[in-house]
Ligand SMILES: Nc1ncnc2c1ncn2[C@@H]1O[C@H](COP(=O)(O)OP(=O)(O)OP(=O)(O)O)[C@@H](O)[C@H]1O
């Protein structure tokens with residue numbers, strides 16, 4: 001190497017930031033850039049949490065590939081499960097090993113995460129009072145603030161250190177595992193890794209089995225039948241929360257088709273529960289339960305919830321809670337033979353405390369910040385956004401302007417999310433006043449530095465984000481829905497938050513007044529917003 005020449009090896013995903021830093025260096029320095037994809041590097045380079053997240057991000061399916069699949073009409077199928085089983089065996093486990101986890105499995109269009117959080121919280125109370133379960137696992141998606149939230153032990157996200165360790169253990173095992181025969185090699189070539197969400201599912205099994213978890217609560221990723229969490233053959237119980245329309249490309253465009261997928265988590269020999277659904281969905285669930293010989297119970301709102309402080313105090317949340325009670329009762333009966341559910345008696349204290357003390361962030365959350373009242377909810381379907389709007393208007397107890405910060409990336413149908421949101425808020429106001437200020441932003445976290453590492457998302461069209469195509473379309477629709485609203489479009493979550501904060505400076509007059517801001521439309525938006533509002537303390 002010549003004098004003054006520096007060889008810099010870059011990880012591909014860091015190329016842009018590193019190059020821009022180099023750009024500012026003195027002109028006389030010669031740089032030889034060798035670009036090495038992270039996929040190969042990750043196992044050999046660092047082993048920190050940040051390294052793990054960078055490596056994980058290389059497993060995201062890029063936007064172009066998603067598009068190509070969509071055009072070719074390729075849907076997930078039974079092959080996905082077969083591949084997951086191969087991955088599981090390559091990291092050293094069999095399906096039978098998963099039985100040790102006593103899995104409670106939850107699918108549904110909405111309320112999966114909330115139901116799982118209720119179950120986890122109830123079990124945590126029993127752990128406190130009876131020492132059973134010994135260790136509780138909770139696997140949920142997506143994450144709000146950091147990837148490691150998706151894998152919890154005893155209700156806490158696993159530490160960065162533990163995450164990095166287990167992440168790279170799985171990584172290394174997948175790289176070095178022997179391939180069992182030619183047909184397997186064809187299905188899953190040597191060294192291959194599953195895509196992002198499936199990798200995390202695979203890793204969760206390794207974490208929970210290594211850490212001695214004896215009840216693990218699992219939220220499905222997408223659907224059920226072909227979801228990576230569905231390699232569990234003998235769950236303790238399955239629960240199906242509220243069904244509706246979402247992920248239409250993958251699961252189909254009617255509730256019945258969607259119900260078919262979700263029903264795929266019911267297993268012979270394990271009790272299954274659901275709550276009141278639209279009739280066509282209930283019928284599909286019943287038919288599939290009968291096919292599989294599964295005892296499916298359809299639950300009403302549990303009468304024992306009377307007097308229990310469920311937040312928010314809304315029907316949908318009581319349905320989630322009712323489902324959670326049945327699932328927790330079934331799991332506890334399995335791991336603690338002396339536990340006997342009594343449906344006539346009031347709920348045991350552990351259930352009441354678990355349900356009342358649950359923490360499930362980014363859902364119907366209120367945060368006070370000086371003159372700002374932030375209302376944060378990750379709803380992202382037509383129905384759940386109407387719920388979120390109803391919850392928001394129910395929370396308006398002080399005078400002051402109403403502000404909406406909204407985004408939903410990559411789904412063109414999201415334009416139709418706006419009508420219900422706009423009208424619910426307008427109709428609830430005595431004078432028919434809706435949101436006075438409406439801000440549409442992208443999911444890019446920071447104005448200057450872009451995405452926080454845990455939020456990097458290759459699955460959306462980068463051009464659409466740069467041009468704020470969706471946001472402009474939202475703005476146009478909103479102006480048509482409510483011509484009196486002050487509508488704006490900004491490129492990052494940080495700028496949207498600052499814009500709302502500036503209203504607190506300029507628009508608030510009386511002592512009693514607050515700016516009531518609702519942040520909703522996407523869990524990615526909500527997670528980024530909480531990161532900005534709370535900084536280092538978030539999580
Ligand atoms: N049973 C329900 N019916 C309708 N909406 C619900 C229900 N439960 C929760 N919601 C709404 O959906 C939002 C997301 O809730 P939750 O995280 O429990 O759902 P999820 O099924 O895990 O969704 P995701 O698709 O994001 O994984 C909540 O903030 C709330 O507004």
Ligand SMILES: [Mg+2]
Pocket residue numbers: 109246
């Ligand atoms: Mg979903």
Ligand SMILES: [Mg+2]
Pocket residue numbers: 112113140141142219
């Ligand atoms: Mg969820």
